[in-house]
Amino acid sequence: MTKIDxxxxxxIPGFDCLKWKQERQxxxxxxxxxxxxxxxxxRLRKSVERADSxxxxxxxxxxxEAQT
Numbered sequence: 001m002t003k004i005d006x007x008x009x010x011x012i013p014g015f016d017c018l019k020w021k022q023e024r025q026x027x028x029x030x031x032x033x034x035x036x037x038x039x040x041x042x043r044l045r046k047s048v049e050r051a052d053s054x055x056x057x058x059x060x061x062x063x064x065e066a067q068t
Contacts, residue, residue: 031043
């Protein structure tokens with residue numbers, strides 16, 4: 001597993017991570033409040049698939065760029 005040196009990460013000026021988290025949670029709640037458990041599970045499965053797909057594309061793109 002890759003270790004990340006957190007000392008190299010600079011904060012984003014004006015970005016409030018707690019506010020961002022609360023906004024995302026509220027959005028997800030609004031999208032899922034009338035869904036059944038199965039529907040919520042399917043929504044989560046699809047979002048994980050999209051994230052996996054994006055991650056694979058990024059890995060492939062980085063590998064291609066490293067070869068050139």
